Amino acid sequence: MSTENNSGAYISHHLVNFQVGQCDGFWCFKLDTIFISLFLAGLLIYAGYRIGKTLSFSKPSGIQNVLEMVVEFVDQQVKDIFPGKNRLIGPLALTIFIWVFLMNAMDLFPVDLFPKLFSFIGIHNLRIVPTAEIDTTFALALTVFALTIFYNIKIKGPIGYIKQFLFHPFGKYLIPINVIMTAIEEIAKPVSLGLRLFGNMFAGELIFLLMALLSLAGFGAAWLPQVILDTLWAIFHILIITIQAFIxxxxxxVYLGMAHTKEEH
Structure with a gap:
């Protein structure tokens, strides 16, 4: 087999999920994405519970200090951007930031580590970065989109929400164009939200795979070069995964804030 075929097979192998169901159709369950996402969510819940049980104002632990800084940072973003008050927004923003960051951070593990470990129990395909899967990012984006629709209707009322489509942005004389433009604007929100996160994380995953190819030199056992190359890229990638979670x-x-105001946008 040629080097090109070897490289293509290596990358293709790492981009196949551990999945069950009708994977040539709609009902395909990517078990690695599902379980890793749920595991990280459970880890987040457990960590929050443990920290909450051991809070200390006189002698805070290191993890408590880190969590307090994250909470204060997110709280400040909510205060600066979100109009009015809603007890859901702060916890939701905090959960999204930390959960997305944790899912992104799975990209920092060596690309061959977990696939190699799980191969010993018969799992030969595994992807450990949930946000490098478009299913995950769109599930998150559509959940946010559903909340924006809910609060649009709750705050503005059904009639007010419909008027937003009829009279924005060009007024009452161009209603058909207004409906099309506003519908495109609304649909673009979850699409851009999901694609931005997916695109950045998928690109990062591919770069790690290319670095692994360079260091392994045809599936060799040169683990040290791979670790060095991955470490150099990981230092920069930490900034990327943090920025993507923040965005x-x-x-x-921003989207939920727009849904909570009765002013036209």
Whole structure:
């Protein structure tokens, strides 16, 4: 087999999920994405519970200090952007920021580590970065979109929400164009939200795979070069995964803030 075929097979292998169901159709369950996402969510819940049980104002632990800084940072973003008050927005923004960050951070593990470990129990395909899957990012984006529709109707009323489509942005004389333009604007929110996160994380995953190919030199056992190359890229990638989590959280606050105001946008 040629080097090109080897490289293509290596990358293709790492981009196949551990999945069941009718994977040539709609009902395909990507078990690795589902379980890793749920595991990280459970880890987040457990960590929050444990920290909450051991809070200390006199001698705070290191993890408590980190969490307090994150909470204060997110709280400030909500105060600066979100109009009015809603007890859901702060916890939602915090959950999104930390959960998306944790899912992104799975990209920092060596690409061959978990696939190799799980191969010993018969699982030969595994992807450990949930946000490198478009299913995950669109599920998150559509959840935010559903909340924006809910609060649009709750705050503005059904008639007010319909008027937003009829008279925005060009007034009452161009209603057909207004409906089309506003519908495109609304649909673009979850599409851009989901694609932005997916695109950045998928690109990062591919870069890690290309670095692994360079260091392994045809599936060799040169683990040390791979670790060095991955470490150099990971240092920069930490900034990327943090920014992407921040942007997803920020746009969530912005979209929900727009839904809570009766002014036209």
């Amino acid at each position: 997803f959280m920020l746009l969530t606050i």
